[in-house]
Amino acid sequence: MSKYATHPIDFSGLETVPLQARGGKVRVADFAAVYRKGAGIAAWLDSLPRILAGESLRAVVAAIAGARSRGRAIVWGLGGHVIKCGLAPVLIDLMQRGYATAFAMNGAAAIHDFEIALAGHTSEDVEAALPGGRFGAAEETGREMNAAISAGDRDALGMGEALGRRLDEIAAPQFAPSSLVLQAWRAAVPVTVHVAIGTDTPHMHPAADPAAIGSATHRDFRLLCALVAGLDDGGVYLNVGSAVVLPEVFLKAVSAVRNLGNPLAGFTTVNLDFVQHYRPKLNVVERPHAQSGGAGYALTGHHELLVPLLAACLIEKEL
Numbered sequence: 001m002s003k004y005a006t007h008p009i010d011f012s013g014l015e016t017v018p019l020q021a022r023g024g025k026v027r028v029a030d031f032a033a034v035y036r037k038g039a040g041i042a043a044w045l046d047s048l049p050r051i052l053a054g055e056s057l058r059a060v061v062a063a064i065a066g067a068r069s070r071g072r073a074i075v076w077g078l079g080g081h082v083i084k085c086g087l088a089p090v091l092i093d094l095m096q097r098g099y100a101t102a103f104a105m106n107g108a109a110a111i112h113d114f115e116i117a118l119a120g121h122t123s124e125d126v127e128a129a130l131p132g133g134r135f136g137a138a139e140e141t142g143r144e145m146n147a148a149i150s151a152g153d154r155d156a157l158g159m160g161e162a163l164g165r166r167l168d169e170i171a172a173p174q175f176a177p178s179s180l181v182l183q184a185w186r187a188a189v190p191v192t193v194h195v196a197i198g199t200d201t202p203h204m205h206p207a208a209d210p211a212a213i214g215s216a217t218h219r220d221f222r223l224l225c226a227l228v229a230g231l232d233d234g235g236v237y238l239n240v241g242s243a244v245v246l247p248e249v250f251l252k253a254v255s256a257v258r259n260l261g262n263p264l265a266g267f268t269t270v271n272l273d274f275v276q277h278y279r280p281k282l283n284v285v286e287r288p289h290a291q292s293g294g295a296g297y298a299l300t301g302h303h304e305l306l307v308p309l310l311a312a313c314l315i316e317k318e319l
Contacts, residue, residue: 026051042316056297061313063268063295064236068098072267073230076100077250078180079241080108084123085304088113088180090311095180095189099314102190102227103160103180106245107200110163110181110193115141117171117179135201142205144170146213153212158220160184160191190227192220194249221249228253231267238270239284241303247283254288265292272299272306 032054033047045061048054067074076091083105094100105113115122118140129135136142144166152162164185171182184191195217197203197210228250231237239246257264269288271280276298285296299306 040316041312045313045316053299056299057310057313059295060236060268060270060297060299061310061317063270064099064310064314065317067234067236067268070234072233073101073227073235073237074099075102075104075224075227075231075235075237077104077237077239077242077246078109079106079243079246080112082241082303082307083109083112083116083180087303087307088116088178088183090308091180092177092183094311094314095184095187097315097318099311100189101230102192102224103184104192104194104224104227104246104249105160105181106242107193107195107202110160110195111141111145111200111202113179113181114145114163114167117167117175117182118144120172120175120178136204138201142202143207145202146205146207146209149216150207150209150212153209153216153219156219157216158223159193159195159213159216160220162216163193164191190223192224192227193217194220194224194245196245199245221253224249225253225256229257229262229264232262232264233266235267236270237267237284237288238272239280240272240307242280243273243275243277244279247279251283251287265294267294269294269296270299271297272301272303272310274300274302276300 030050032049035044035047039047045058048058050058064074078091091100091103112122115138124135124138126135129137145163148162148166149159152159152165155162157165160181164181167176167179167182168185171179176182181191195213197213202208203210203213228237237250239250254264267288269284271284273280281298285298288294289296
């Protein structure tokens with residue numbers, strides 16, 4: 001006998017309902033199909049379960065393809081890891097196919113791309129370089145990026161356009177095809193770069209001109225606002241690998257565009273990352289669509305897998 005004064009509740013009077021009458025959110029009709037050897041990416045996409053991420057990936061592919069067919073903006077926001085894990089060729093190809101009408105980068109993405117264009121490598125060993133104070137001290141990176149930004153600011157260019165213009169002059173021919181900034185510049189596809197002074201290694205260089213850096217990146221913010229205005233009614237914005245800077249910049253761009261009286265509704269936002277962080281979840285996936293329609297999606301996985309997979313799905317879906 002239990003010594004407790006309170007006894008377990010009696011379930012004998014609990015009312016039940018038939019399983020058929022209750023229904024369910026998951027149905028056999030939504031289950032995955034078995035992939036058949038040689039069926040291809042398009043068939044693989046169709047075989048995914050129409051549940052959770054499977055349905056989200058299918059919806060993102062449809063949104064990007066729809067934006068392309070309707071001539072709406074498709075803006076890719078890129079963090080540094082996207083570039084340094086080797087995805088520039090995939091993004092360049094998507095740009096050439098019309099699946100990217102502009103790119104927004106944080107400072108790290110621009111630095112990695114710039115170094116790839118110059119030397120064919122990037123991403124230094126921070127742990128090895130930091131103890132001696134050599135981290136971030138690459139001469140050509142700091143000198144050339146700062147020179148490009150200062151010269152570009154004098155010509156009323158944003159940071160992304162200024163870097164692309166300079167790379168067109170100094171990039172190593174064998175590495176130039178792998179530079180997203182350069183290839184976008186040559187195709188006249190806008191690239192904006194959004195920095196916080198002190199976050200990027202070129203800011204340590206003796207050639208850094210903080211006034212030019214601030215002016216150039218602010219000009220790019222205003223350019224991004226103009227690009228975001230083009231998302232209205234069917235455009236797509238993708239945040240790939242930026243946890244803080246670009247989600248904050250994007251949300252302010254959305255607000256500024258609406259404040260100036262531009263319609264901005266009925267578009268799609270996507271966050272691709274291997275961890276779904278707070279700011280992308282709110283500032284990219286959820287908040288932009290409050291009271292304005294549209295849809296936001298979060299796809300979780302490694303960039304080096306998700307981006308090529310998304311690209312393959314888009315290419316295979318082409319008519």
